[in-house]
Amino acid sequence: MDWNPKQRNDGISIQVCLNGYSFKVSEGTSLVESGWRGADTVFTASELQHRYPRVDVSLLTPKVALIPSSFFDESCMRQILSNTVILGKEDEVRHVPLPEYSAELVYSLTIGEMLSKTISQSVLDKDGKPSEVLPEMYYILKDLGRLDEYNRIVASYASGYLHLGISQSGNLLLANVFRASDFTTAEYFLFMAVRNLQMNPEVSSVYFRTPLSEEEKMSLYRYFKSVERL
Numbered sequence: 001m002d003w004n005p006k007q008r009n010d011g012i013s014i015q016v017c018l019n020g021y022s023f024k025v026s027e028g029t030s031l032v033e034s035g036w037r038g039a040d041t042v043f044t045a046s047e048l049q050h051r052y053p054r055v056d057v058s059l060l061t062p063k064v065a066l067i068p069s070s071f072f073d074e075s076c077m078r079q080i081l082s083n084t085v086i087l088g089k090e091d092e093v094r095h096v097p098l099p100e101y102s103a104e105l106v107y108s109l110t111i112g113e114m115l116s117k118t119i120s121q122s123v124l125d126k127d128g129k130p131s132e133v134l135p136e137m138y139y140i141l142k143d144l145g146r147l148d149e150y151n152r153i154v155a156s157y158a159s160g161y162l163h164l165g166i167s168q169s170g171n172l173l174l175a176n177v178f179r180a181s182d183f184t185t186a187e188y189f190l191f192m193a194v195r196n197l198q199m200n201p202e203v204s205s206v207y208f209r210t211p212l213s214e215e216e217k218m219s220l221y222r223y224f225k226s227v228e229r230l
Contacts, residue, residue: 009026009053009054010026010027010028010052010053010054011025011026011052011053011054011055011056012024012025012047012050012052012054012055012056012123013026013056013058013139013209014048014055014056014057014058014119014123015058015060015136015156015158015209015210016057016058016059016060016113016115016116016119016133017059017060017158017159018060018111018112018113018158018159019036019038019158019159020036020037020038020039020115021036021037021039021042021115021119022034022035022036022037022210022211023045023047023048025047025052031229032047033211033229034047034211035211036158036211039115042115042118042119042122043122048119048122048123050123051124051125051126051128052123052125052126053125053126054125055120055123055124055125055131056131056134056139057116057119057120057123057131057132057133057134058133058134058135058136058138058139059109059111059113059116059133059134059135059136060135060136060156060158060159060161060163060210061107061108061109061111061135061136062085062161062163062177062179063081063085063087063091063107063108063109063110063135064081064084064085064105064106064107064135064137064177065080065081065083065084065085065105065106065107066098066101066103066104066105066106066137066141066175067080067103067104067105067106068102068103069097069099069102069103069104070102072095072103072104072106074095077093077095077104077106078093080106081093081106081107081108085108087108088110090110091108091110092108092109092110093106093107093108094106094107094108094109095107096134096138098138098141098142100145101141101172105135105137105138105141107134107135107137107138109133109135116133117133120132120133136156136163136209137163137165137175137177139209140154140155140156140163140164140165140175140209141165141172141175143165143207143209143230144165144166144167144172145167145170147207149204149205150168150169151166151168151200151203151204151205152165152166152167152168152207153165153166153190153194153199153204153205153206153207153224154166154206154207154208154209154230155186155190155206155207155208155209156208156209156210157180157183157186157208157210158210160179160180160181161177161178161179161180162177162178162180162186162190163177164176164177164178164189164190164193166193166194166197166199168197168199173197174193174197176193183216183219184219187219187220187223191223201223201224201225202223202224202225203225204224204225205224205225205226205227205228206220206224206226206227206228207228207229207230208227208228208229208230209229209230212227212229
């Protein structure tokens with residue numbers, strides 16, 4: 001499963017979920033991947049002790065909704081998100097613009113963890129500044145725009161949720177999070193989404209941002225032309 005060096009600039013990308021974190025350090029055409037790690041390794045991982053020209057920290061929160069800019073009202077964004085996901089009374093709701101989609105991504109990072117904040121304040125950029133924690137869906141949508149294929153499929157899976165973005169020839173077709181208790185269920189949602197959008201998986205590549213086991217990779221190869229890592 002190859003990494004396409006055209007997709008990212010030098011730096012570190014860190015994905016955080018309820019069960020731990022993973023990271024990818026890119027420099028030139030090389031990539032170092034950690035796989036999933038427990039929270040107890042944050043302060044001992046040497047890769048997290050450096051400063052980088054780019055630091056991306058994403059939280060795999062299922063509490064996201066993509067809203068067309070023309071319908072977005074900041075004063076109503078909590079209500080907008082609560083129409084899509086279940087929010088607690090104390091859940092903080094934010095938004096981030098995605099002008100390439102003429103949309104706003106409304107989200108909450110309140111999922112019962114503190115690891116993402118700890119990492120964002122520990123791993124600094126070259127100027128010594130902490131990075132902002134953003135939802136995984138934000139980076140999925142950004143990565144869709146960087147691919148140069150006709151069928152574009154970007155996914156992440158962790159902590160019982162499949163995060164999925166699909167576009168075709170630059171047109172966004174799907175941005176959603178599916179509850180999937182295991183990877184087999186995640187594959188089902190992935191495959192059905194592709195089929196429902198009348199895309200042929202046999203001529204399409206699927207790109208995963210999160211680590212995959214060898215068994216998971218081989219299972220995906222049964223359906224897709226290739227399985228790539230972002």
